[in-house]
Amino acid sequence: MFEKIKVLVVDDSAFMRKMISDMINSELDMEVVDTAKDGEIAIDKILKLNPDVVTLDVEMPKKNGLEVLKAVKGRTSAQVIMLSSLTSEGSAITLEALQIGAFDFIQKPSGSISLDINKVKDDLVEKIRYAKSSNKKNKGKIQSATITQSKLKPSNRIDAVVIGASTGGPKVLYEILTVLPGNLEVPIFVVQHMPAGFTKAFAERIDKNSNLRTLEAADNLIIEKNKIYIAPGGYHMIIEGNKVRLDLSPTMHGVRPAVDKLFFSAAEKYRSNLLAVILTGMGRDGADGVREIKRYGGTIIAQDEYTSTVYGMPKSAYETGCVDIVLPDNKVADEITKIVRGNY
Structure with a gap:
């Protein structure tokens, strides 16, 4: 039996947590191990569970996605995929998150609560798989420079x-x-x-x-x-x-x-x-x-x-x-x- 990719879903909307979790759990090779409704809870669960991948909402109460990422950086091997709605603040935070180490991001199709989130399912699950596989890369030996x-x-x-x-x-x-x-x-x-x-x-x-x-x-x-x-x-x-x-x-x-x-x-x-x-x-x-x-x-x-x-x-x-x-x-x-x- 193969080991499933363990995913933590972080979003301040209960609806979005449910929709994203259902999309992930419908795939045979991955499972949602837990969810979090705000940034502070997310930090605690990331450090406690050490999931393979975290889907992290950008705009949240208490601590936003960027603050969560900074708080767990270097303390977990989890790869982080940001979920961002297209706002000027959201895009700026997302780019900063990529700069400090987020694996990638997914744009929510129609705002922070996207009823049509299924539109990005294929993209999301593909990136989850790539994120997990990037953790398996051999970091022991640096290739020759040229x-x-x-x-x-x-x-x-x-x-x-x-x-x-x-x-x-x-x-x-x-x-x-x-x-x-x-x-x-x-x-x-x-x-x-x-x-x-x-x-x-x-x-x-x-x-x-x-x-x-x-x-x-x-x-x-x-x-x-x-x-x-x-x-x-x-x-x-x-x-x-x-x-x-x-x-x-x-x-x-x-x-x-x-x-x-x-x-x-x-x-x-x-x-x-x-x-x-x-x-x-x-x-x-x-x-x-x-x-x-x-x-x-x-x-x-x-x-x-x-x-x-x-x-x-x-x-x-x-x-x-x-x-x-x-x-x-x-x-x-x-x-x-x-x-x-x-x-x-």
Whole structure:
């Protein structure tokens, strides 16, 4: 008999606790071991029960989700998935929670009490499984700092950088984008799988702390050097000529924005003068785009397994045979700077 994933459900609404618990208990490989109706009770139960995964409401009385996360950080091995309603306060708290160690988040479909919470069931149970499996990663041995699949000595100048990320991406992207120099002299385009509304808060958060102007992309924006363009949730971001374009064409890999959409358009525009980066995330979005970028002679970096929250997207990219360099997250910004400036 296999061991079920033990989940603690935290929400101030009795209705939401019941609905979320029913969704989780309907899966054969997971079970709700308890619930909590506010932040103070949640802290006590997390530390007492040490569940595998906690679904944690963002906005609650007594202590909100962020305060709970801070209180249990380093005191439990439980992975935390934030459940957030789309409010300016909720999105800001959610992004801070991801920054300090939450595994991922789910957007409630229609506010703090979502009668249609079943809409996100598939997404939630998938993330619970990934969260549990991330606890099993071998933390005993750090991989070597750099693994190359090809001898990398880019002879082409770099005219643009494209980056794709999903689960675990907001924290890594923040750490990369806020340390890049302000005179990189190229535009940077970023797709982070994230719902509408959250991408705006994410862009603003980076912009406050980055040397480069960072903004949520809008349709028909003229592309400028030393700017970071974040794809808005709900839209694909592509490059046409000297402009950023947004479109509502169907999802790819179940997501919009999709990394592949950006990568294909950037490959056609910048050809061999393009640097692509694939970071932590579920699924295989970006792998086809990596092939296309390599077909044009571009350069590709992938995050390593050890530092990836979920080694899905980087693994799929690596398996194409097109990745030039594999790096831990804390080496990526320096490598981008070195390659863009031709310091080899």
